[in-house]
Amino acid sequence: MxxxxxxxxxxxxxxxxxxxxxxxxxxxxxxxxxxxxxxxxxxxxxxxxxxxxxxxxxxxxxxxxxxxxxxxxxxxxxxxxxxxGAGPVVRIDTWGHLYAPMRTVAEAVQPLGPVRWEPSPGRDWPSVAGALLRGDTDLGFGRVHPLPDGLDAGLTQRLVRLEPVDAVVGPSHPLSAADALRPADLRDSVLWCPAELPRLDFLRRFADEFRILRRHDGPNLGLDHLVRHIRTEPDAFTLFPADAPLPDHAGLRCIPLVEPTPLYAWSLAWRESSRHPQLDTLLRGFTEAGRTRRWLDYTPQRDWLPDTDHPKLAVR
The missing domain is CATH 1.10.10.10 (Winged helix-like DNA-binding domain superfamily/Winged helix DNA-binding domain)
Structure with a gap:
């Protein structure tokens, strides 16, 4: 046949x-x-x-x-x-789009020569996990967290970057003049979330850990919408990876968080039973980028990661 x-x-x-x-x-x-x-x-x-x-x-x-x-x-x-000789296409679905995930991918793969990327936006980690299991994509990139009912069974993940997180506040926020802040300093502020909080595992765990009780979430209306509220609401703040680009910085302050410094964990994910032929090469690219840019630096006395991210540290 x-x-x-x-x-x-x-x-x-x-x-x-x-x-x-x-x-x-x-x-x-x-x-x-x-x-x-x-x-x-x-x-x-x-x-x-x-x-x-x-x-x-x-x-x-x-x-x-x-x-x-x-x-x-x-x-x-x-x-x-x-x-x-065209090289295989690598289909990659990313999520966490406000944090510009492809900037990290681009840095890691730039030295690898011509790799034909076919990026697609995933709604969130559960939707990308489903696409990987169905074979609709080859790789996923974003923040991986445990899924209910074993929805991620059969998938492999690799931690590739731990990115420090800043607090972003507007000019009228009472802490806007600070050179650095502790997460506990934000307890009297309102955490503005870019989407529904149940979908934002990192922000939810941060708020729970540091007792940020006042939280505002809603539908994802884009980065400009979020920035506008942060700029105009005097008690509002949000979190943003330190190297992620924020549009229209006028009137915003990105303040480093310390004691501890929260880290946002970026991971690659794939289905082990259908490994892409370029996967090992790509993993070497991420390993080299992580070594030269110190992407995987972590000190327990200095940094904070959600408990669910700790097991990833053992398989870096």
Missing amino acids: DLDLALVRAFVATARTLHFGRAAEELNTSQQALSKRMARLEKLLSVRLFERQGGTRLSEAGERFLPAAREALAAGERAIAAVT
Whole structure:
């Protein structure tokens, strides 16, 4: 049996969208042509891959076929790259977008030569973990934290950077003139969060640890919206990784936190059963960047990490 990768690609797109119209648009073809491809593939395999009554969903056979179909497409891409010299594409999903995660990735991979990146924004760590397990992406990058119900089972992670965190306040904040602050100094202030607090594991744990009782969260309306409130609310503050770019600095102060210094843990994550051929090279790039830029410096007497981040220190 010869498996046509064009048919496999059509199947994977339809399985991802569960909508023939959207999948056809993604593949730049007509819905009629896509339906014909699915019919040919189902005839070739002698199984029904989709159930079409009451909406489109994968059949049991389709569920079994999907992981291998994704791996077949990835193998095809590697085969083409091997003869064209273009190098394999690395699909990477990032989250924590207000903190500009790709700046760290760019620093680590710059010395590695031409790596073809295909970055995509993930909503949060649970959504990226799902994409990794489904084979929709090769790598995830952001802050990893434990997920309920074993949703991250089968995934491997590597701590690659511990970034000091600053307090960001406006000009009318009573502590705006300080050269440095302790987290405990912020107890009378309001922690402004860039999204719903249950989705922000680091900020929630920080607030709990240092007894920041006044918290304001809501939908993620972007960095400009957050900055505007920090600038105008006299008792508001937020946290920001020290090297992350803040737009429109006018009227804002980024004040280092000390005694202790909170650290934001950035990690790579991947599915061990389908390691990308470039993964070891990329990990070496992060290791070298971490060594030269001291990305993994941690002193328990000086720094603070959430308890859930401590196990990562043993596998750096």
